[in-house]
Amino acid sequence: MRALLFPEPWVVKLIDIEIPKPGPREILAQIISVGICGSDVGIFEGGHWITAHEPGGHGHETGAIAIEVGEEVQTISEGDHLARMGQGYAEYSTHVNVIGHGKDELVEALPIVRNDLSMDEISFADAVGCAINCYERAEFERIEGEKKAIVLGLGPIGLILTQILLKNGIEVATSEPYHHKRELAKHWGAKVFSPSEYSRSTHGKETVVDGIKKDFGEADAVFEMVGFNDTLLDAIDLVKP
Structure with missing residues (x-):
């Protein structure tokens, strides 16, 4: 898949990496819509307290579709519309933006499900x-x-x-x-x-x-x-x- 990488201030790269595999308590989501937050400017310039060096960066204003659901996840099904998926400057993600640090925090959180909203609408959740x-x-x-x-x-x-x-x-x-x-x-x-x-x-x-x-x-x-x-x-x- 393609993803944006922000390895250092004022540098952004478009890279090709493997699609991540969800764990038993994770969701693999396809990112359909993503907004650019004002905080991303500071992160790109290197002056923000948040760092986001992983593929997908700090993209968090996302509208996504559940593609693969971990075997221990009971509340989300394939095809569900998801908000708050993290590392959203990528085609796919297993990260859920809860802490907001742009890192792959292991908090076992699940995204918000709103099947009544379109991808563009749900990306405004944040x-x-x-x-x-x-x-x-x-x-x-x-x-x-x-x-x-x-x-x-x-x-x-x-x-x-x-x-x-x-x-x-x-x-x-x-x-x-x-x-x-x-x-x-x-x-x-x-x-x-x-x-x-x-x-x-x-x-x-x-x-x-x-x-x-x-x-x-x-x-x-x-x-x-x-x-x-x-x-x-x-x-x-x-x-x-």
């Missing part, structure tokens, strides 16, 4: 989990009355989080430079802002933070989904005292 964690950490249930949230950045996790917030009755404003992403959030019911619009001279010295405060107000929780220092500072400025 992103959905991140968005749910963000929502739960905000503890909106402790807030009485009207609840407001701001999402800075509408990448996949930002878009998923926006839906979760809206479905839980929270008023949401978003900031995102790309029009098609703003249109999605607007369609769902969020108020949208374009940070790039505020870099034009017609706005004078007004920033996107000023615009959000004026047209939406400060929020009970602000989610910084970009990963830049500037947006982190914006988030601090936009949250209620």
Whole structure:
């Protein structure tokens, strides 16, 4: 099979290796769909605390199909749709991403089975989990009355989080430079802002933070989904005292 190998920083190789054999408590899965996580950039550059030197790397946003099932596995059958298979930058894998270190941890874990989802849909399991964690950490249930949230950045996790917030009755404003992403959030019911619009001279010295405060107000929780220092500072400025 073919697999990507990340032997050292800034180096990636496409190699041919044998298809792994599953043990009695393992699953052999064919990787059909895999997303590229933001953490993969740091791993590739060598600046991340995770290392992923085995074939298949840190690919973990996967949609896969069970091809071979170990004799002691009772809850998974051949053909099942699987999420959270690890070492996903390869055609096949027996690794389950639980610890998240990009290593073949011997924890005897099994992947998530969701036969009601397509391969592309199930590959978002990790992103959905991140968005749910963000929502739960905000503890909106402790807030009485009207609840407001701001999402800075509408990448996949930002878009998923926006839906979760809206479905839980929270008023949401978003900031995102790309029009098609703003249109999605607007369609769902969020108020949208374009940070790039505020870099034009017609706005004078007004920033996107000023615009959000004026047209939406400060929020009970602000989610910084970009990963830049500037947006982190914006988030601090936009949250209620």
